[in-house]
Amino acid sequence: MSETQKVSVKIEEVKPKVLYHASANRNLEVLEPRAETVRDQNEGPVVFASPDKAGVTKFIVPAKDSWTRMGSFGDVHFHVISDRKRYEEADKGGTIYHLSPNTFELHTEYGGGKDQWTSMVAVEPIDREDYESGFQAQLDNGVQVFFVDKETFGRIDKSDDHGNAILRTLESENKVRNINPKEIPPLTR
Numbered sequence: 001m002s003e004t005q006k007v008s009v010k011i012e013e014v015k016p017k018v019l020y021h022a023s024a025n026r027n028l029e030v031l032e033p034r035a036e037t038v039r040d041q042n043e044g045p046v047v048f049a050s051p052d053k054a055g056v057t058k059f060i061v062p063a064k065d066s067w068t069r070m071g072s073f074g075d076v077h078f079h080v081i082s083d084r085k086r087y088e089e090a091d092k093g094g095t096i097y098h099l100s101p102n103t104f105e106l107h108t109e110y111g112g113g114k115d116q117w118t119s120m121v122a123v124e125p126i127d128r129e130d131y132e133s134g135f136q137a138q139l140d141n142g143v144q145v146f147f148v149d150k151e152t153f154g155r156i157d158k159s160d161d162h163g164n165a166i167l168r169t170l171e172s173e174n175k176v177r178n179i180n181p182k183e184i185p186p187l188t189r
Contacts, residue, residue, distance in 0.1 A: 015101040018126070019049035019117055022056040022137075024094040026130055031097065031123045043107070046118035049099050052077075054141040055115055060094035060134030061087060069156060073164055074185045077143040078172075080163065082153035091134045098127035135173075142180040144172040161187055 021031060033045035050056050054077050058070045068087070069080040081087045104117040131137040138145050146167060148156070156163035167184045175181040 015104070016051035016117075017101070019051055019099045019101050019104055020053045020056045021047065021049045021097045021099055021125075022059045022094060022134075023097065024060055024062055024092060024134070026093070026095045028095070028097065028125065031099070031125070033120055033122065043118070044120065046120055047099075047104075047123050049101075049104055049117050049119070049123075050115045051117070052115050053096060054138075054143055056096060057134065057137040057141045057143055060096070060131060060137055061091045063087065063090065067153070069153075069163065071162060073162075073167075073187065076182045076184055078146065078167060078184060079138060079143055080146045080148055080153065080156055080167070082148055082150050084147045087135070087147075093130070093132040094134055094137070095131070096129045096137070097125040098129075099123050100126050139174055139177065139179040142174070142182060144174050144182055144184065146170050146172055 031047045033047050035045040055072065058077065058079050063081070067081065067083040071078060099119075100123070101117065103119040103121050103123060105119070106114065106117050108114075131140075135145065144167075148170065152166065152170075156166050159166060164184060164187050168186065172181060173179075
């Protein structure tokens with residue numbers, strides 16, 4: 001094979017043994033497909049789930065993009081909150097539902113990479129973890145939580161690196177409380 005020939009490799013995703021879905025609603029017997037949060041209008045109603053339990057804990061507390069940002073750098077999840085009082089008032093706890101992956105598929109064309117699996121049919125949980133506080137669930141599962149003022153939030157929001165350089169200078173609540181503190185890794189280019 002010459003150096004100019006292209007080699008095509010198909011990478012097949014292996015379904016995880018379990019997927020997770022977090023909700024402020026602790027009484028779900030069945031998770032129904034919904035279209036409230038859509039990645040793409042063509043996708044339709046789905047149940048979202050992820051093999052990354054830490055990642056889903058960020059969704060226990062209902063929050064809006066106008067005052068929170070969440071994501072991950074490498075394997076370190078973060079949640080930036082600019083209105084602590086509003087967040088604490090919204091935090092009523094919730095549940096992480098464990099789901100069988102049988103009806104879930106990975107559609108990377110809609111974004112979300114390897115961590116956003118979807119089912120177009122209703123799903124019954126196979127197990128559950130209840131939390132009295134979504135904030136505590138994040139700390140316990142290693143999500144680095146940052147409460148910041150509005151000015152810092154604005155700088156993070158406008159930054160070219162999704163706030164990476166700024167977050168690396170801040171102290172997470174995890175570090176303050178010594179609960180699963182992790183350093184935000186620098187971006188590699």
